[in-house]
Amino acid sequence: MSSEKREPLPSGTRLDYYKVHKLIGSGGFSLIYLGEEDDSHDEVAIKEYMPKKFGGRDREGRLTFVNDEARDKFYRGLRLFFLEAKALAMLRHPNIVNVRNCFLDNDTAYLVMDYQPGKNLGRYIKRRKGGLSTRFLMTVFPPLLDALELIHNAQHLHLDIKPGNIHIRPGGRPLLLDFGAVYHLTSEGKKKAQVITPGFSPIEQYRGITKVGPWTDIYAIGASMRTCIEGRPPPTATERHAKDTMVPAVEAFGKHYPRHILEAIDRAMEVDPQKRIQSAALLLKALNRDPSRQRKTG
Template sequence: MSSPTEQNRNSLPSGTIIDCYSIIKLIGSGGFSLIYLAEDEDTQDHVVIKEYLPKKLAMRNEAGLVQVCSEKQSDSFHNGRRLFYLEAKALATLRHPNIVNVRTFFLANNTAYLVMDYEHGKNLGSYIKKRNGGLSTTFMLTVFPGVLDALNLIHSEGQLHLDIKPSNIHLRPGGNPLLLDFGAVHQFATTRSRQSSQVVTPGFAPVEQYYASGYVGPWSDVYAIGATMRSCIEGKPPPSAIERHAKDSMKPIASLYKKQYPAFLLEIIDWAMEVDPLLRPQNAGIMLEALTQQLGRPANNQQSQLESTDSLFTEKHPE
């Protein structure tokens, strides 16, 4: 959440009408957007509105319009706004019970807006913090198959999420998960150098997301799912992939928690969190099958060892 000063400076005031929506309050913020609770004036439904407002590039003027902080940042702002709008358009085509439903998207106030259904529940990140980790096997097997199935649809549509972490998973009553925040969604195959607005979350982003030469793909989202699952157990983010790439001192979770959790679950987490992208499950579907069939990690997971080089995160996969 943003500070009160930041709210006063940037957010739309309560009661502001935009399109057919009345702003109720600011409920979140990130590096590139502000998130509001609002009401649909036609139906009286509560909705969530995401507004493109990158804090390093733009600000709101007294008239309520979004403007760039300086002319030299204009190209970056407009390119980011275009991507935000295209990504909103792409998300609006995804229909899945575990993906937040997009109602509409539009341009106003010199910026772009994404309107989503409001869902009751709690945030996984807050829940982990409150419980200090130690979430049960039953909980994990309730939440993550749905998230992986949603991710599998995203991957099958040729897209990547690239910002999976506990705070981007919403838990509806009964633990029914909802994957949130598609502001980072990108087409693949692509390198980081072509992703102007990418946010990297330490502990959850894989090594290839840190470098312009890094070749991201479905395997990148798989790493983030593994890291999110590990944090459900340990109650904290794992070490950053950069630290692990330099010197991996992170102990396999399969050895740390073998008395508390089934082996197949722990093996899948370790498999998903391999530093080398080639050694992970290559997409969400593979990880989903291993989890739901309780297969664990394949015993012959050596197929890519011979291909692996010191450049673990560079463009090795074919276009």
């Protein structure tokens, strides 16, 4: 089903305890609305599972599918979306978007979140053409790593971290968004990735052979940090795997940023998952390292 036929819900639509005001965003798997909660009158963001590849909605509001295979994929994805959304509703962290509710309606699923004013990091980088300051990096990414550690400790992976999924509230306070690709780790930890974002997804997400794990999200954080500096996404992991021509951050940006931060970015972006920084806590430690103190003591 083409994205043109993915009709958004009209303004005034009632969903559970909420009223839809207007469409404010869309992605490959969802439509996002600004809405209002009946009791509190709080503004909320309502995310509707509506993947443009598998299904759509006609003007009468009925779900439509190109064929039976698309219908099957839609409902398989719907089940995963709902189960993971319920699990995510249990996560509470100041830098993870707060999930208020999750419910089924209109033959699909809805995720209700706090609405937060601010700007999208992806658009901000584009507008500034990169060159974001050390202070900005250290305001945004340590809190995100703290949030990521909580997600990983709950046996989840985000698997779609990128500047477009990072929301910057006033004062630089970050929020990690869009858990549409979230994955619950099994004992094997293997997954054929559903979502690939060139430049931010590491090699194990493409191949589905190597294990995914916390280190998979770490690569995406490193790539997001590098994009803040460089102003464009890094080369894809498949290109780097074939022939890595990407200049290390310590060489490319050493005149403008502290060496220990650039080293941490390079270690987070190792092509080989085993050589990469393995956890959010370890990357946070590397970023917070005080080189001057180390020189004195070492």
